[in-house]
Structures are given as C-alpha cells and as structure tokens.
Amino acid sequence: MSTFYEEVAAALGVTDLHPLRDGGQKRVFVARRGTEDVVVKAVEVLPPHQALVLERAKREVTLLGKVSATAGRRIVALRSGLVTVGDPARPSAVGWLEELLDGxxxxxxxxxxxxxxxxxxxxxxxxxxxxxxxxxxxxxxxxxxxxxxxxxxxxxxxxxxxxxxxxxxxxxxxxxxxxxxxxxxxxxxxxxxxxxxxxxxxxxxxxxxxxxxxxxxxxxxxxxxxxxxxxxxxxxxxxxxxxxxxxxxxxxxxxxxxxxxxxxxxxxxxxxxxxxxxxxx
Incomplete structure (x- = not known):
C-alpha cells in the first residue's frame, strides 16, 4: 500500500524521492521532475482538522506563488500548484513543488x-x-x-x-x-x-x-x-x-x-x- 507522500509524488509526476525532513504530517523530499531536481512538500490531512490543514496548504502555495514571482532569488520559488490525493473536497493528502536551493x-x-x-x-x-x-x-x-x-x-x-x-x-x-x-x-x-x-x-x-x-x-x-x-x-x-x-x-x-x-x-x-x-x- 502506498504512503501518503508516495501518492502525492505520483500526483506531482516526480520520481526518485530522497527525504530531507520528517515533520510528522508534513514530509519534505528531494525528487526528480524531468531534468530538474525539486523539493516535494507533502502534507497528510487527518481528522479532525482536515479543513484547517487544507486551508493552510492552500494559503501557503498561493502566497509563495504570489511573492516568489516578484522576489527573484530572495524567496524560494514555487514549482507547481497544489495537488490533492483522494476526494478534492476532503483529501487525504496535499502537496506541491518548490525549487531546490544550493548552499x-x-x-x-x-x-x-x-x-x-x-x-x-x-x-x-x-x-x-x-x-x-x-x-x-x-x-x-x-x-x-x-x-x-x-x-x-x-x-x-x-x-x-x-x-x-x-x-x-x-x-x-x-x-x-x-x-x-x-x-x-x-x-x-x-x-x-x-x-x-x-x-x-x-x-x-x-x-x-x-x-x-x-x-x-x-x-x-x-x-x-x-x-x-x-x-x-x-x-x-x-x-x-x-x-x-x-x-x-x-x-x-x-x-x-x-x-x-x-x-x-x-x-x-x-x-x-x-x-x-x-x-x-
């Protein structure tokens, strides 16, 4: 059976997951999309806080997309929109991609x-x-x-x-x-x-x-x-x-x-x- 972050990775179309950080409900990985290495952020959406977790994720992705478009290299760049796993209204997990930074x-x-x-x-x-x-x-x-x-x-x-x-x-x-x-x-x-x-x-x-x-x-x-x-x-x-x-x-x-x-x-x-x-x- 696939884990929630593997399902998120599949929805985002990335391969070769390597963990960067384990935050419980939020997992962070390096992965490959085409010719680019990217960061995958996957969040498990568990009861009883599904609506709150989903709203937080939506806000984070919306914010990052808005400010990174004008901030150049000063703020990490968004590489995808938000994807959901399961029922879009009550997903079991959500995720998105960010640029992989050196340094x-x-x-x-x-x-x-x-x-x-x-x-x-x-x-x-x-x-x-x-x-x-x-x-x-x-x-x-x-x-x-x-x-x-x-x-x-x-x-x-x-x-x-x-x-x-x-x-x-x-x-x-x-x-x-x-x-x-x-x-x-x-x-x-x-x-x-x-x-x-x-x-x-x-x-x-x-x-x-x-x-x-x-x-x-x-x-x-x-x-x-x-x-x-x-x-x-x-x-x-x-x-x-x-x-x-x-x-x-x-x-x-x-x-x-x-x-x-x-x-x-x-x-x-x-x-x-x-x-x-x-x-x-």
Missing part, C-alpha cells in the same frame, strides 16, 4: 563572532526578502535558522512561509503555536495579532545570534518562564558582547529587539531605509 541553511552555519559586514549582509538579505511579504500585507512569523538559506553565490533566501499570516485574512488557529522557540517575538506569546514589526524582531534575533553566538532571550527551561522573559526582559545591548561593532549597526540590532513593538522599525521598508539600502525591485 546551506543558517542552522548549518557556525554562529558567533561573525564580522559586522557578514552580519549586515544577512540582515540586508532578510529584510529585502521580507519587503516582498510586507508589501503584500503578509507577516512571515517564523524567522528561524532553518528558514534562512545562504546560496552558493552568497545570496540570502527566505524559505517556508507555512506559518505566514495574511493581515487582511482571518487568522487560522487550532494546530500550531506560531514561531520557533528562541526565535519568537514578545507579541507572539501574548496573543497579539502579528504585524510586520514582529518579523523585524526576528531579524534582530538572527543578527544578534550570528554576532554573539547567543540568543537575546534564552528559551531554555520552563516554557512559561521563557514566555515571561520574552514579554518582560529587554535583551542586553549587542555591544555588551561585541564592543567592536559600529554604534550605528549595533543600534539597528538593538532597536529591532526592543520588546515594545512601537519602538522597533515599522516594517521592512523602514528598516531598509535605516540601513541605507534601496527598496528591492
């Missing part, structure tokens, strides 16, 4: 003691990618190392908008706590609505971590204590750990990490202006 995820790269220039390149690349989301009224909500990739040519690319939120659409709840421990913004644990400034906090976390080797708010230990620290604790200034940084760049990282959203940059466009970088075309 390495940030989680595969050593962090701490990055040069200021390398950290700035990361921040600029992330914010340029986020601009394409924010201008479409979308918040990524999961800027964790596994969702950020440095390609072989040095380009930084943003992946996996699976938890992204369209600001103009109703929120989907019931299955996932948005974000990754250690990489959440304070408002993500207080029940507040996501806004572009939440992604700005995520940029600050990644910049801080590659410069210092530490997370600005330690997620270890009891989850309730971590949430309390995230809500109440202002991260130490990055220059406490990296006194060699320019005041201007250190100030940008610290402002991104302000626990008060109104004191951060409003969105990617405002942060690009502060960085002295033009809006990406």
């Amino acid at each position: 390495h995820d940030l989680r595969e790269l050593p962090v701490g003691a990055w040069t200021q220039q390398d950290a700035r390149d990361l921040v600029v690349g992330l914010v340029q990618a986020l601009h394409h989301l924010h201008e479409n009224e979308v918040v990524h909500r999961d800027l964790s190392p596994g969702n950020v990739r440095r390609r072989a040519d040095g380009t930084w690319t943003l992946l996996d908008p699976g938890l992204a939120r369209h600001l103009t659409e109703l929120s989907l709840t019931g299955l996932y706590q948005p974000g990754t421990p250690g990489y959440r913004s304070p408002e993500q644990v207080t029940g507040g609505n996501p806004e572009p400034y939440s992604d700005i906090y995520g940029v600050g976390i990644l910049g801080y971590s590659v410069l210092t080797g530490q997370l600005p708010v330690d997620p270890r230990g009891n989850e309730e204590d971590y949430f309390r620290r995230l809500r109440e604790q202002q991260p130490a200034p990055v220059k406490n750990l990296r006194p060699d940084l320019d005041d201007d760049f250190a100030g940008i990282i610290d402002r991104c990490l302000d626990r008060q959203p109104a004191r951060r940059y409003l969105d990617a466009a405002e942060l690009l202006e502060e960085l002295g970088v033009g809006i990406p075309s």
Whole structure:
C-alpha cells in the first residue's frame, strides 16, 4: 500500500524521492521532475482538522506563488500548484513543488563572532526578502535558522512561509503555536495579532545570534518562564558582547529587539531605509 507522500509524488509526476525532513504530517523530499531536481512538500490531512490543514496548504502555495514571482532569488520559488490525493473536497493528502536551493541553511552555519559586514549582509538579505511579504500585507512569523538559506553565490533566501499570516485574512488557529522557540517575538506569546514589526524582531534575533553566538532571550527551561522573559526582559545591548561593532549597526540590532513593538522599525521598508539600502525591485 502506498504512503501518503508516495501518492502525492505520483500526483506531482516526480520520481526518485530522497527525504530531507520528517515533520510528522508534513514530509519534505528531494525528487526528480524531468531534468530538474525539486523539493516535494507533502502534507497528510487527518481528522479532525482536515479543513484547517487544507486551508493552510492552500494559503501557503498561493502566497509563495504570489511573492516568489516578484522576489527573484530572495524567496524560494514555487514549482507547481497544489495537488490533492483522494476526494478534492476532503483529501487525504496535499502537496506541491518548490525549487531546490544550493548552499546551506543558517542552522548549518557556525554562529558567533561573525564580522559586522557578514552580519549586515544577512540582515540586508532578510529584510529585502521580507519587503516582498510586507508589501503584500503578509507577516512571515517564523524567522528561524532553518528558514534562512545562504546560496552558493552568497545570496540570502527566505524559505517556508507555512506559518505566514495574511493581515487582511482571518487568522487560522487550532494546530500550531506560531514561531520557533528562541526565535519568537514578545507579541507572539501574548496573543497579539502579528504585524510586520514582529518579523523585524526576528531579524534582530538572527543578527544578534550570528554576532554573539547567543540568543537575546534564552528559551531554555520552563516554557512559561521563557514566555515571561520574552514579554518582560529587554535583551542586553549587542555591544555588551561585541564592543567592536559600529554604534550605528549595533543600534539597528538593538532597536529591532526592543520588546515594545512601537519602538522597533515599522516594517521592512523602514528598516531598509535605516540601513541605507534601496527598496528591492
């Protein structure tokens, strides 16, 4: 009997599956379609949450198709539409294809003691990618190392908008706590609505971590204590750990990490202006 991901692969017309990531209901593979290697994302649709899982998948594919068409290499590209297995109204599984990127995820790269220039390149690349989301009224909500990739040519690319939120659409709840421990913004644990400034906090976390080797708010230990620290604790200034940084760049990282959203940059466009970088075309 075929597994759900084998049925998805057959529906997508790909062969030679090799697993990349096992996320339970969501499986990720490298496969072959014609002459191109691609990434297969297959999601099992189980009761009692079929409608919610299906809607999440539809939104992820629609979003990725919309923003990757204009973002160039800054956001991973969609390679197919959504396919369903079984009854289209109540499928047993869904799936789609994305481009296979070369290079390495940030989680595969050593962090701490990055040069200021390398950290700035990361921040600029992330914010340029986020601009394409924010201008479409979308918040990524999961800027964790596994969702950020440095390609072989040095380009930084943003992946996996699976938890992204369209600001103009109703929120989907019931299955996932948005974000990754250690990489959440304070408002993500207080029940507040996501806004572009939440992604700005995520940029600050990644910049801080590659410069210092530490997370600005330690997620270890009891989850309730971590949430309390995230809500109440202002991260130490990055220059406490990296006194060699320019005041201007250190100030940008610290402002991104302000626990008060109104004191951060409003969105990617405002942060690009502060960085002295033009809006990406």
